[in-house]
Structure formats: C-alpha cells, structure tokens
Amino acid sequence: MTSKQRFLAAINRETPDRLPVTAHHVLPYFLETQMNGISYQEFFDYFGLDPINWVVAYKPDPSRGEYFDPEQGELGFLEPPRICSDNWRIKTEEIQDPKYKTVRFNFETPKNNLSMVLQSDKHTTWVTERLIKDKADIDIIAEFFTVPLCDVEEVNKQAEAFGEKGMIRGFIPGFDVYGQPGCWQDAAVLYGIEQLILETFHDPQWVHTLLKILEKRKKAYVSSMEGAKFDIVEHGGGDASSTVISPKIFDEFVAPYDVELIELAHKAGQRIVYHTCGGMMPLLEKIADMNPDAAETFTPPAMGGDADLKEAKKRIGDRLCIIGGFDQFHYFKDCTPEDTRQEVRRCFEEAGDGGGYILAPSDHFFNAEIKLLRAYAEEARKCEY
Amino acid sequence: MQDILQRIAVCIERGKASLKSLYPPDMKGQEGVAELTEKALKKGISAQEVLNKGLIFGMHSIGEKFSRGDVFIPDLLIAAQAMNAAMELLRPRFESGEIHHKGTFIIGTVSGDLHDIGKNIVKIVMEGAGWEVIDLGTDTSTESFIKAIKNSPGALVGMSALLTTTMLNMEKSVRDIHVKYPYIKVIIGGAPITENFRKDIGADLYFPDPNKLVEYLKAGN
Ligand code: B12
Numbered sequence: 001m002t003s004k005q006r007f008l009a010a011i012n013r014e015t016p017d018r019l020p021v022t023a024h025h026v027l028p029y030f031l032e033t034q035m036n037g038i039s040y041q042e043f044f045d046y047f048g049l050d051p052i053n054w055v056v057a058y059k060p061d062p063s064r065g066e067y068f069d070p071e072q073g074e075l076g077f078l079e080p081p082r083i084c085s086d087n088w089r090i091k092t093e094e095i096q097d098p099k100y101k102t103v104r105f106n107f108e109t110p111k112n113n114l115s116m117v118l119q120s121d122k123h124t125t126w127v128t129e130r131l132i133k134d135k136a137d138i139d140i141i142a143e144f145f146t147v148p149l150c151d152v153e154e155v156n157k158q159a160e161a162f163g164e165k166g167m168i169r170g171f172i173p174g175f176d177v178y179g180q181p182g183c184w185q186d187a188a189v190l191y192g193i194e195q196l197i198l199e200t201f202h203d204p205q206w207v208h209t210l211l212k213i214l215e216k217r218k219k220a221y222v223s224s225m226e227g228a229k230f231d232i233v234e235h236g237g238g239d240a241s242s243t244v245i246s247p248k249i250f251d252e253f254v255a256p257y258d259v260e261l262i263e264l265a266h267k268a269g270q271r272i273v274y275h276t277c278g279g280m281m282p283l284l285e286k287i288a289d290m291n292p293d294a295a296e297t298f299t300p301p302a303m304g305g306d307a308d309l310k311e312a313k314k315r316i317g318d319r320l321c322i323i324g325g326f327d328q329f330h331y332f333k334d335c336t337p338e339d340t341r342q343e344v345r346r347c348f349e350e351a352g353d354g355g356g357y358i359l360a361p362s363d364h365f366f367n368a369e370i371k372l373l374r375a376y377a378e379e380a381r382k383c384e385y
Numbered sequence: 386m387q388d389i390l391q392r393i394a395v396c397i398e399r400g401k402a403s404l405k406s407l408y409p410p411d412m413k414g415q416e417g418v419a420e421l422t423e424k425a426l427k428k429g430i431s432a433q434e435v436l437n438k439g440l441i442f443g444m445h446s447i448g449e450k451f452s453r454g455d456v457f458i459p460d461l462l463i464a465a466q467a468m469n470a471a472m473e474l475l476r477p478r479f480e481s482g483e484i485h486h487k488g489t490f491i492i493g494t495v496s497g498d499l500h501d502i503g504k505n506i507v508k509i510v511m512e513g514a515g516w517e518v519i520d521l522g523t524d525t526s527t528e529s530f531i532k533a534i535k536n537s538p539g540a541l542v543g544m545s546a547l548l549t550t551t552m553l554n555m556e557k558s559v560r561d562i563h564v565k566y567p568y569i570k571v572i573i574g575g576a577p578i579t580e581n582f583r584k585d586i587g588a589d590l591y592f593p594d595p596n597k598l599v600e601y602l603k604a605g606n
Pocket residue numbers: 123124125126127193194238239241243244277278279297299303304305329362363364458497498499500501502503504506507543544545546547548549550572573574575576577591592593594595598
C-alpha cells in the first residue's frame with residue numbers, strides 16, 4: 001500500500017497492510033535545532049514515517065468586499081492568511097518586552113476597535129490579552145467578522161503534487177490571528193477558558209450567542225470545502241477535554257455546535273478528526289456520537305492526559321479511527337530504543353486490532369533523540385496485519 | 386447554629402454565591418453564601434467558626450468529590466466563586482487578627498509555562514482549606530519565587546508545570562530556592578509530574594492533586 005492508501009484504510013476503519021505511523025506536528029524548532037534544518041517532508045522520509053502534508057489554503061470572498069490582509073507579513077508554520085475588509089482591518093503593533101516577542105493586533109471596525117496580544121518563544125505562541133474583554137464585544141464581532149473560504153483549487157494543486165506520498169490534512173479555521181477549530185475551543189481562546197466556564201453558569205445565553213457567531217464563520221468555510229481533496233480535516237481542540245470541562249458542559253456547549261460542523265463537512269465530502277489533547281475517557285462516547293471519522297490525541301496519563309487505548313478501542317473502536325496514544329515524552333527521550341519499540345508494540349496491541357488505528361505521538365514533541373525516532377518508525381513498520 | 390453553617394457549606398458546594406446569583410437554578414431566590422455569612426456573624430457565631438465549619442467544610446467536600454472524579458473543574462471554579470463572596474466579608478477580620486490563616490502558601494506556574502488552570506485550582510483548594518495564598522501567576526521566574534519567600538519567610542512554596550519542556554525548569558527553581566532557604570518546603574505538581582521526577586530534582590513533596598496536599602497538611606505535617 002502507499003502511505004496515502006494506508007492512512008485512508010485506517011481512517012475508514014479497514015485493515016491496512018501495516019500500522020500507519022506518523023507524527024502529528026513536527027515543530028519548526030525541532031527541525032532547526034535537532035535535524036539540521038531539514039524540511040517538513042524530508043523529516044518523514046528520513047525516518048520512513050507515513051507523511052502528512054498540512055495544507056492551509058484560504059481565499060477571501062470578494063462578493064462580501066473581503067480581501068487578503070495586505071499588511072500581513074510572511075506566514076509562519078500553519079499560520080493562515082488573514083482576510084480583511086474595509087470594516088475589519090487588522091493592524092499589528094510590536095510591543096517591547098524584555099522576555100518574549102510581543103505583538104498587539106488591533107481590529108479596526110466602524111464601531112469600537114478590538115484588540116488581542118500574543119506572545120511567542122522558540123517553541124510556541126500564546127494569548128496574553130483576550131479579544132473579548134467586554135461581553136458586548138461579541139456584537140462587534142458578529143457585525144463585522146470576515147469569512148475565510150477554502151481555496152479548493154490550491155488544495156487540489158497541492159494534493160496532486162503530493163500524490164500517493166501521504167495524507168493531506170487541513171483544519172477548520174480558528175478565529176483571526178489565533179484560534180482553534182472547535183467552536184467552544186475558539187471561544188475559550190477569545191474570552192479565556194475559566195471565564196468562559198463561569199459564564200456557562202451565570203449567563204449561558206451569552207455563551208450560546210458567542211458560539212453561534214463563531215459557528216457561522218466556520219460553517220461558511222466548511223461549506224466551501226466541497227471538492228477539496230483533503231484526506232482529513234481537524235476539528236476540536238484541548239479546551240473541551242474532560243481535564244478542563246465537565247461532560248455536562250460538553251453536552252450543552254460543545255457537541256451541539258461541533259456536530260453541525262461535522263455534518264456539514266460530511267456533506268462537503270470531507271472526513272473529520274476530532275482533536276482532544278487532554279482528558280478523553282469520560283467523553284469517548286460523546287465524541288463518537290458527533291460522528292467524526294477519527295479522534296485524537298489519546299494522551300496517556302504519563303503525559304497529563306487520561307487515555308487508556310485498550311479501553312478506548314473497546315468502547316469506540318468500531319465507530320471511529322483512533323489516532324495517537326504514543327507517549328512521546330518518555331519514549332522519544334532518555335530511554336533505550338528497545339523501550340521505544342515496546343511502547344510502539346503496546347499501542348499496536350491495545351488499539352491496532354483489525355485496523356482503524358494510526359500510530360502518532362499524542363500531540364507535539366519538542367525534543368527527541370534521532371535513534372529513538374528511528375526505532376519508533378522501524379518498529380511500527382514491522383507491525384503488520 | 387449548626388444549621389446556618391451547614392447551609393453555608395451547602396451553598397459553597399453548589400456554587401450559590403448570593404441571593405442574586407441565578408445559579409444553581411433550583412436555588413433561585415434563596416440566600417447564598419454572602420447573606421448567610423453575614424447572618425451567621427450577626428448571630429454572634431465567631432468568624433473562625435464560619436470559616437472552619439462553613440467555608441472550609443464546603444470546599445473540602447467539593448474537593449473530595451473532585452478527587453474521586455465525581456465532579457469536574459467547572460464545579461470547583463463555581464464553588465470557589467461562592468467562597469470568595471464570604472472571604473470578602475471575612476477579610477477585615479483576617480486583617481484585624483481576629484481570625485488567622487493556617488499559614489501562607491506561595492504558588493506559581495514555572496518559567497516558560499502559561500498553563501494556569503491547574504495552578505488556580507490548587508489556589509482555590511488551599512484557600513478553601515484556610516491558607517493565605519500568594520499567587521505569582523504563570524511563567525514565574527526563580528527570582529519571583531525567591532522574592533515572595535523573602536516577604537513571607539515561613540511560607541510553603543508550590544510550583545506547577547504542564548509542559549514536559551517547562552517541568553525541567555522546576556529543577557533550577559527548586560535548587561536556587563533551597564540554596565537560599567534550605568528550610569523552605571517546595572511542593573510540585575502538574576499533570577506530567579511524578580514522584581520519581583520529584584526525587585530527581587530534589588523537591589520536597591509531590592501531590593497529584595491539591596486535596597492530597599491538604600490532607601497531608603491536615604495530618605499535622
Ligand atoms: C487548556 C490547555 C492549554 C491552554 C491553557 C489555558 C490556561 N489558561 O491555562 C492553552 C491553549 C493556552 C495551552 C497552550 C499550550 N499547550 Co496546552 N493544554 C491544555 C490542556 C488541554 C489542559 C490543561 C489543564 O488546564 N488541565 C486542567 C488542570 C486542572 O489540570 P492540571 O494542570 O494537571 O492540574 C491538576 C493537577 O495536576 C494538580 N496540580 C497542578 N499543579 C499543581 C501544583 C501543586 C503544588 C500541586 C500539589 C498540584 C498541582 O492539581 C490540578 C487539579 O487536580 C492540556 C491537556 C491536558 N493535560 O489535559 C494541554 C497540554 C498541557 N498542552 C500542551 C501543549 C503542547 C501546549 C502548547 C505548547 C501548544 C502550542 N503549540 O501552542 C501551548 C504552550 C503554551 C505555554 N508556553 O505554556 C501539551 C503538553 C505536552 C507536553 N507534555 O509537554 C498538553 C498535554 C496537550 C497534549 N496532549 O499535547 N494549553
């Protein structure tokens with residue numbers, strides 16, 4: 001099988017020739033500091049992993065008076081292009097900070113302006129000032145936000161060029177500048193997760209209004225994906241994990257919105273992977289009930305999650321493809337290649353039965369030893385069906 | 386008397402801050418922690434008793450349920466909001482020396498780490514157990530920990546880390562604190578932390594969840 005066929009077999013819960021093995025994200029920091037700056041795709045080839053090609057291809061909707069932000073600089077890793085309009089201009093301003101690169105994004109609208117501050121270090125970027133500071137800010141967002149559409153032609157061009165090499169992966173857009181695919185998760189980025197949780201108690205209606213606004217923007221994109229040759233599209237995010245929220249909040253504020261996007265994506269011919277990079281076990285059936293094609297990251301307890309791959313396979317393995325579950329913290333560093341191989345075997349034995357499983361680290365890894373990555377890939381390639 | 390203290394504890398557990406709070410819906414229109422605390426104090430119940438048998442009791446009971454996995458983070462957050470309504474009323478009494486905290490607990494998420502939900506939960510549980518908590522926030526440098534210890538020399542120190550990269554920063558912070566203040570107990574936690582890691586970096590204690598820390602302290606350690 002080609003890598004692409006292998007991935008697709010697993011996603012369709014069929015049995016591939018062997019265990020598909022890949023890496024979720026490979027951070028630019030890792031490639032630069034530990035792999036002599038090789039490219040994203042060279043990384044997969046170097047270790048003989050099944051490659052993923054992330055494709056971020058947005059386009060504006062000129063009929064809405066929208067256009068690419070002329071002021072956006074060079075795009076970073078997985079950074080989408082910004083879509084602006086005369087009523088939604090995004091101006092950036094560098095702020096002096098002794099420790100981190102700090103940028104303020106001002107959203108200029110005909111009414112109030114909104115702003116958000118991001119900081120970044122060598123590993124990653126995070127929000128230090130939320131876009132929604134006042135509950136009324138969501139009215140401004142509702143009135144003026146822009147919608148990215150899927151640039152189907154560009155996706156297909158890249159898919160064509162990638163051919164059978166591996167899987168083309170996309171994601172449902174997060175909000176401008178910094179966001180996440182899931183509606184609740186996007187809202188958490190914009191308002192702060194703890195505040196958002198508290199509002200579900202005090203002002204649930206407001207939370208629903210916000211979620212609807214974010215959902216509307218995402219729906220426009222998802223509908224426009226028709227014909228795009230993605231193999232899988234990411235949805236969800238960590239803030240809907242059971243280590244953060246309760247199953248009750250998941251039922252009331254997460255699932256009703258995310259499920260609509262999944263339905264719409266299916267109508268547009270797309271497959272969805274639902275990403276939950278924290279606690280999952282109390283939510284497994286709820287995730288499967290939303291009917292995504294796959295779920296990730298199955299982070300094990302040793303890394304801060306709660307995944308029990310064997311139990312997950314038993315409970316939902318017949319309903320979706322399982323991606324992840326490998327403990328990259330303990331088995332990509334400071335252990336013997338034999339330990340890494342055993343961890344691969346553990347995952348395969350627990351979740352691989354009959355296919356429907358893709359081996360991957362349970363989310364990012366920052367540091368890894370070459371010999372252990374090699375053992376990881378090699379052992380997985382030996383896991384034949 | 387028992388009755389009103391019990392009601393305070395129930396309101397805390399259920400997250401009912403005041404008469405005005407719309408949550409929980411089945412307690413709409415009922416007095417919350419704020420009104421009941423005021424009433425209890427007016428009735429002559431000592432502030433210490435309100436604290437111990439009302440607030441701490443309520444927080445302990447929700448904390449135990451959280452430890453058992455019966456309730457989730459949102460339930461702790463809303464309970465903490467209710468507790469804060471009473472803490473506001475008790476603040477002057479702490480300041481006047483009428484009532485005392487069990488001690489001071491300094492907490493921060495370590496350098497480079499922005500995850501603060503876990504740290505905030507530890508803060509809530511420790512405050513709920515009667516401790517004064519000094520919250521240094523996220524991305525806390527070793528220097529900030531040391532400065533806080535200087536201002537509160539008898540304090541316990543808590544450190545939280547969620548990233549496997551930043552948990553390594555704990556080692557430096559723990560070492561530098563111990564060099565300057567060998568008698569200070571540093572307690573570490575956060576999802577990826579383990580007892581073995583604690584031993585490796587020379588921290589004094591590790592607890593997987595803050596209730597275990599409270600139980601340990603309660604046992605007179
Ligand atoms: C929410 C979340 C975020 C939010 C944080 C929001 C916030 N305000 O805190 C945001 C989106 C900002 C975020 C960012 C990132 N995150 Co994050 N995040 C999570 C998530 C989903 C939940 C963490 C959480 O809050 N859990 C709930 C709390 C209550 O649990 P807790 O912190 O473990 O605390 C409990 C105990 O551990 C204990 N405890 C905690 N501290 C202490 C201290 C003491 C003294 C004691 C006694 C006890 C104790 O008490 C708490 C209650 O029981 C986790 C996955 C998971 N673990 O569930 C990933 C996770 C932690 N994040 C991860 C990553 C990779 C990142 C990013 C690097 C992603 C990126 N590329 O941008 C950035 C890092 C930014 C930075 N520099 O810190 C990884 C870490 C992997 C690793 N092992 O290193 C995880 C595990 C996800 C994954 N599967 O990969 N994240």
